[in-house]
Amino acid sequence: MERKITIVLMVSFLLLSCGKEENEIISFSQDIAPFLENTCTACHYGGRQEPNLHEEVSYNQLTEGGYVTPGKANQSAIVIQLENGHPENIDIPSNQIKILKEWINQGADNN
Numbered sequence: 001m002e003r004k005i006t007i008v009l010m011v012s013f014l015l016l017s018c019g020k021e022e023n024e025i026i027s028f029s030q031d032i033a034p035f036l037e038n039t040c041t042a043c044h045y046g047g048r049q050e051p052n053l054h055e056e057v058s059y060n061q062l063t064e065g066g067y068v069t070p071g072k073a074n075q076s077a078i079v080i081q082l083e084n085g086h087p088e089n090i091d092i093p094s095n096q097i098k099i100l101k102e103w104i105n106q107g108a109d110n111n
Helices: 002-017 028-040 058-064 077-083 094-105
Strands: none
16 A cells, blocks of 8 residues: 555656656747746636737737847746746745746747
C-alpha cells in the first residue's frame, strides 16, 4: 500500500513539474491566450479594465496597445506589471510569467 502511494505521489510530482522546455516554441493560441482567458478576464474583459484579454482579441490588445515589446520581455509593460505584483493582489503563477516572457522573447508571434 505504501509503495502505491509513493508511486502516485512521484507521478503527480512529475506531472506538476512538467512545463515548456526551454527554447521550445511558445504558442500564443495554445499557451498564452488560454492562460489570459482563464486568469485575467474576470477584470480584463468587456471594457471593465484595459487591456481586454478575452481570447478573441487579446493578441491585438497586447501587441497594438503597447503592453508587449516583441523580443524584449523585460521591457514589456505586462511583464513589468506582473513581476512587480498585480495591482489587485492576484497571484499569477511564476511558471506562467516565465512562459509569457519566453513567448515575448521569441518575438510575440500570433501563432
